[in-house]
Amino acid sequence: GQNIDQPTEMTATEGAIVQINCTYQTSGFNGLFWYQQHAGEAPTFLSYNVLDGLEEKGRFSSFLSRSKGYSYLLLKELQMKDSASYLCAVQRSNYQLIWGAGTKLIIKP
Amino acid sequence: DTAVSQTPKYLVTQMGNDKSIKCEQNLGHDTMYWYKQDSKKFLKIMFSYNNKELIINETVPNRFSPKSPDKAHLNLHINSLELGDSAVYFCASSQETLGGPNYNEQFFGPGTRLTVL
Numbered sequence: 001g002q003n004i005d006q007p008t009e010m011t012a013t014e015g016a017i018v019q020i021n022c023t024y025q026t027s028g029f030n031g032l033f034w035y036q037q038h039a040g041e042a043p044t045f046l047s048y049n050v051l052d053g054l055e056e057k058g059r060f061s062s063f064l065s066r067s068k069g070y071s072y073l074l075l076k077e078l079q080m081k082d083s084a085s086y087l088c089a090v091q092r093s094n095y096q097l098i099w100g101a102g103t104k105l106i107i108k109p
Numbered sequence: 110d111t112a113v114s115q116t117p118k119y120l121v122t123q124m125g126n127d128k129s130i131k132c133e134q135n136l137g138h139d140t141m142y143w144y145k146q147d148s149k150k151f152l153k154i155m156f157s158y159n160n161k162e163l164i165i166n167e168t169v170p171n172r173f174s175p176k177s178p179d180k181a182h183l184n185l186h187i188n189s190l191e192l193g194d195s196a197v198y199f200c201a202s203s204q205e206t207l208g209g210p211n212y213n214e215q216f217f218g219p220g221t222r223l224t225v226l
Contacts, residue, residue, distance in 0.1 A: 042217035099152040
C-alpha cells in the first residue's frame with residue numbers, strides 16, 4: 001500500500017532551526033516533493049529530491065534517503081511567515097503524487 | 110496573469126444540487142489535476158488529464174465527472190451533491206509528458222471551498 005507519515009504539528013521559535021521528517025512506503029518511486037501551504041491558500045512548491053543527499057535552497061534544505069524511505073525538510077532562521085503546513089509528496093513511477101497529511105508548523109516569537 | 114485560476118472561489122449549495130467548478134491554466138502545461146482537501150488536510154488526487162485525455166481516475170463516486178475541452182481547461186461537474194462533498198477542491202497543472210522528464214512541479218489554483226448544506 002501507499003503510506004506517507006509526517007508529524008501532525010510542530011512548534012518552534014523565531015530565529016531557530018526546525019526539521020520536519022517524512023517517511024514513506026510506496027510502490028514505485030521517482031522523487032519526493034515538499035510543498036508549503038499557508039492557511040486558506042494553495043500549496044506552493046518548495047523542493048524536489050530525486051537523488052540521495054541534501055539539496056539546499058536559501059533558508060530551506062531538503063534531504064532524501066531512498067534506501068530508508070526517509071526525507072526531511074530543514075528550515076533555518078525561522079521567521080513568523082514560515083508558520084504554515086508543510087506537505088511531503090512522493091512521486092510514483094507513473095508520475096502520480098501521493099501526499100502526506102502535512103505538518104502544521106507554529107512559530108512563536 | 111494568474112497561472113492557474115479556478116471559479117468560483119466559494120460555493121455554498123444544498124444537498125442534491127448539481128454544480129460545476131471551472132479551472133484554467135495559462136502555463137502551457139500538458140497535464141491538469143483535480144484534488145480534494147478535506148477537513149483533515151489530506152490532499153487526495155481525484156483525476157488527472159494529459160492533453161485532454163484522462164490518465165488518473167481514482168476511486169471517486171461517478172457523481173463527479175471531469176471534462177477537458179482543451180488542454181488549458183479542466184472542469185469538474187458534481188451531481189447530486191452530498192454533505193460529505195464539502196471540502197476544498199484544488200486544480201493543479203504541471204508540464205509533464207508521460208515518459209518525459211521526472212521533474213514536474215505542480216502549480217495549484219487558489220482552491221474552491223465547497224460547502225454542502
